[in-house]
Amino acid sequence: MTHSVAVVLIALAILLLIYAVMIAYLILINAKQKQEVTVNQNDYLIIFASQSGQAENLARQTALQLQEAGQTATVVDIQYLTVEQLLQANKVFWFVSTYGEGDAPDTARMAVKKLFRDSALDLSHQCYAILALGDNRYSNFCQFGQLLNQHLQQHQAQALFEMVCVDHLKQADINLWTQRLEQLTQQQLTAVEPAQNWHCFILKNRLCLNHGSQGNPIYQIQLSCAEGLTWSSGDILEVQCGNRLEDIQVFLQAQQQAVNENLLAALQFKNLRQFPEQLSNESFEDWVRRFDDLAIREYSIASIPQQGIIELVVRQEKTATGLGLGSGWLTEHAVPGQAIVAKIRANPAFHLKASHQPLILIGNGTGIAGLIAHLVQRQQWGDQQNWLIFGERQQQFDQLYKDQTQLWQNQGLLPYVDYAFSRDQAEKLYVQHILQQKSEQLLSWIEAGAAIYVCGSLKGMAQEVEQTLFNILGAEQLEQLRIEGRYQRDVY
Known part of the structure; x- marks a missing residue:
């Protein structure tokens, strides 16, 4: 040299x-x-616990509302909230989400234990209100909000008004929150609304990925999108569900209305199963405008902007009345070339970090979508130390994205791939069993700085994976990974 x-x-x-x-x-x-946020006693302390960003968005909008009305407010993420900050506050607003079967956001689980572990904690000087986000399709609707409410009452805090539960971001529920705030502050406040950024995507391709499977069909859905639209791997597409053309025609015939293009368009996204009574002297068009929109369904995006398409992986859900609202719309009812109204929602809790650290990707079923997007992104960054652990029913029918993962293996992007096909042997094999079998490799990767990303079903897969990680790594190391952002989940 x-x-x-x-x-x-x-x-x-x-x-x-x-x-x-x-x-x-x-x-x-x-x-x-x-950690050094100072809370003045006359301020509103606004605390959010958010899994996918919605609770944070509403918390920050409420802070702006209060500031415009001459009030002062401090916004804090629950994971950074200290007991001292909580004790300093006289007026507290909580914005908390619940996902899955009553689970708290990942950032909130340990935080709540830390904040309320002291039974002598005295919040008798404090008044509070809770806006709880949830989905009433689950039996434990807004359960984390309910649990938080119990904690606060047990420590003598006084509720300003009854907890407001928001079902899947329904505007009527959010408006109730604003009304309660107006009554409290004696001020007229600007409306709080979920972030809106709707786009029209075009249904380009639809392909069944698991012909012959014991399970319901899984489809790859590809939507073309406008140039310049951006998102990150790990983000979510919120899809406005629509009606089948046949259902709209049946409804119009039942109402003795002639079928025309204007009415078909007006009823495309309206709830035709439950609707308000038509008022006397109310025109049909005005009546239809008062119908609720159909629900919104969320899907992990399986692509990145450089690919020029939005790709989804959707399993058909079958109910007593037919196909599920969202899965039926995307996999069967919408026709190729039809506009799909949807918006991209940032999901920062599942974003990758451009740190070149090793990456362990774990998932099952349609959770492959979020994992595929991350692998595409890792390929763009040139990061090749990736390990995929994926579970489904049968290798013959359910090896989703088989050709793509094989190509990535050949290219060196995926040096390690492990499959758990539960129905291919007498004793069922799941992804958590792979983790247990490969515990030494897991420990080695974690020691080398690896991050773990889990995508798929909460009940069963994600719960068992977390318990297995707990058994292998221990509670302290698993929590440290969570704090460092090296253990991320997008589960449903």
């Missing part, structure tokens, strides 16, 4: 050391700033 080459290498090493010190300093300062 020549003297000049040695000098260059030493200079590069010094620059890298300076860069690492600067990054560590910025991380330390950022963490310190998050």
